[in-house]
Amino acid sequence: MRTPIYGLMAEFDSPTALAAAARQVRAKGYRKVEAYSPFAIEEVNEALGLHSNKLPLIVLCGGILGGLTGYLMQYYVAVIDFPLNIGGRPLHSWPSFIIITFELTILFAALSTVLGLFGLCGLPMPYHPVFNVSRFAFASRDRFFICIEANDPLFDRHDTAEFLQTLAPREVSEVAH
């Protein structure tokens, strides 16, 4: 028996070819599919059915947490921990707390955007099988790849390779684990 592989990868020349291939791969019924390109291509996301992501929700939570942290920190310091009586002015002087509340809202939201992005993308990822394809180095330059993964229920090492050949790629290669 041959060693198991990660999937089959086809290489294309242009974003148009990649988008067309992605549509056909989806139409054929494959679901464990990933496209690789040197820049974001909206049509490919549509073809692969990538619609929603959780990032905005993470950022919203981060922002709210930051705002609460900022305000409560200032309230705690100015009213409870270190009250300063200056001419009898109110300790809970909320207008002067707004700026730091705002800054910490932005800070926490920005940090959760970046950490959320890394978390959702699984970065940093020291090893990934797609890099075993030597031509994959061009995915960050001028080539466009589509990979059907071996754990897709419809995947067949021979038939899937033949199907990918019908999409007029430059090359179809096996991705070793």
Place this chain on the structure above:
Amino acid sequence: MSDNRQTTTTPPARHQIIAPGHTFATVSDKISSIVLTRRTPLYWFIPFLIASGLVMVFLVAVAALLVRGVGLWGIKVPVMWGWAITNFVWWIGIGHAGTLISAILLLLRQSWRNSINRFAEAMTLFAVACAGMFPLLHLGRPWLFYWLFPYPNTMGVQPQFRSPLVWDVFAVSTYATVSALFWYVGLIPDLATLRDRARFRAARILYGILAMGWRGAASHWQKYETASLLLAGLATPLVLSVHTVVSFDFTVAIVPGWHSTIFPPYFVAGAIYSGFAMVLVLAIPLRAMYGLEDLITSRHLDNMAKVMLATGQIVAYSYVFEAFIAWYSGNQYEMFAIWNRMTGPYAPTYWALIFCNLLFPQILWLKKIRTSTVWLFVVALDVLTGMWLERYVIVVVSLHRDFLPSSWGIFYPTIWDVATYVGTIGLFFFLFFLFIRSLPMISIFEVRTLLPQAEVAEADK
């Protein structure tokens, strides 16, 4: 908005942004070769050596300051802020252009920004680093800077959150952090390009670690685009807030010439003004040195000049209104403060400022000037000078004569003021030249999207 989209997506407009004939491969190779394959040119070494020399000057100035104390500078009652805060406000203002270009112009779909945002963001980071030096050193005992943050301590004291100086600490440190995050996230796809193109194992490993395993997967790109938009949306109010908060350092005080509601918008406009001037000062020699005229085209320079002109008009309006309101208020201290600026011992700095910021940049109305690199460079240097003078006038001239003539004084900078200031200019260029040597100074993946072939052809749908 629909008009905007028209101008940024039709092919003729694209050709103006990037010279025709480029492909994904040529763009990637051209920008990455500056870092990876081309020999480091002499015109990189010479400015880098000069900047390194100035960093030495800076280190000596800081060492002397730490040994002798802040009395080494010319600051004394009543002008306790002197050059330190002047330089702080100047540098932090310059630091505004990067985030403005990367965040606000991204949200406004100004795709021409794609070839200038990377080095403008780097410039922002380095300018903020230089800015941060001054309040830190001005503390006198900079190693105790963490006293500015609330933390449980045995002294039993806490920061005063009603003070703009504490707001400033949070605003500037948030700005530095968010700018760095934005910059790094924007670098990740390009770091992957460098990783895949590097010839030496050490470079591959280094860029590989920094790229964190980015592989350009569609599902990643989709989240990445969302993250860029969200960061831009967060950075937009942030960039406008930073100089607003810096201006509160002045306006919340009751010193005549400071206590004015026009300061926040006026400071923000001035910051963008000087920031774009610095971007031009860097972009014009860079594109000539590295032959990047096809990526940073004359249209970019023209657009930046227009932004400078627009913000310059806001600044000019503020100068006029500052004087008008001082007169209209009928407040004798306010009137004296403005009169003292115009005719007092520092009158030459005020009139130099009016010339540099208000009169001379008006030549930008001429298209001929906006498309001439030499003239643009001259105007940009003039604006940088003018904006430094503006901060000098605001800080020193307002402080030196306030309410009581018995507390008046004259400020003289010392050689150490000059050494520290020139030193930070050296530090700025030192960091900037390291950046253009080791990282792609133009965002490769964003420039790819500007090419006509990046569009998915309609026929295939």
